[in-house]
Amino acid sequence: MKLDAATVARLAEQLESCQLEARDTTKITNDYPDMDWDDAYAIQDAIRARKLGRGRRLVGLKAGLTSHAKMKQMGVTSPVFGFMTDDYAVADGGEVRCVELIHPKVEPEIAFVLREALRGPGCHVGAVLAATACLLPGVEVIDSRYRDFKFDLKSVIADNTSASRFVVGGVPTAPAGTDLATVGVILEKNGEAVAMGVGAAVLGNPASAVAALANHLAARGEEIPAGAIVLSGGITEAVAVAAGDTVTLRVHGMGSTSLRFV
Secondary structure (H helix, E strand, O other): OOOOHHHHHHHHHHHHHHHHHOOOEOOHHHOOOOOOHHHHHHHHHHHHHHHHHOOOOEEEEEEEOOOHHHHHHHOOOOOEEEEEEHHHEOOOOOEEOHHHOOOOEEEEEEEEEEOOOEOOOOOOHHHHHHHEEEEEEEEEEEOOOEHHHOOOHHHHHHOHHHEEEEEEOOOOEOOOOOOOOOOEEEEEEOOEEEEEEEHHHOOOOHHHHHHHHHHHHHOOOOOEOOOOEEEOOOOOOOEEOOOOOEEEEEEOOOEEEEEEEO
């Protein structure tokens, strides 16, 4: 690590305050260009500790940068990872208040609900599917705290990978018999299809992203806990939303989930 504990704590307070107050900031690597990957995750961990210290509950984890094309573009070989606390959760069909966000976008994802804890190293797709209670359609609302959605990879990791809200719904679907690579998704905004894709867009299989998360956590002495909801990463490009928009995700064989922006 390049940053001392006091700097990590100060940057965590800065980024979380931006999230809670819906205000933007410039990317932190402008001031700390030599910070490393461990620094970035240490800042994210400090944000999580701040939330848990105020009584929030950890309800899920998420993967980002899960397409091979995006990873190649950013010069990395694995996704990035973040967390979701209970205040990020939106009820199926529920509302998101845009005044609480800066510049929200939505991504269609496959959510994994785990019946058993997942541990690395060496976690693989088969282990993920065996530990999964069900699959659900999920929409993640990303909302970078960085001005104009401009950041580099270390800055976005520190900012909890732009996590802000999420919804899951639809029909709980057993992973057995589900071809996650070919499952089709349609993202609608105000009744019109705005993005379409298949599960293979996420590392060839969304379960691969969950396995990568388990292996990432293992290197840090952690695991994906039983009962966690894991968002496996955007299947399409993110779509900007604003007050008045209704977003619905339809996943073949899994039904749909939706949320409204007010």
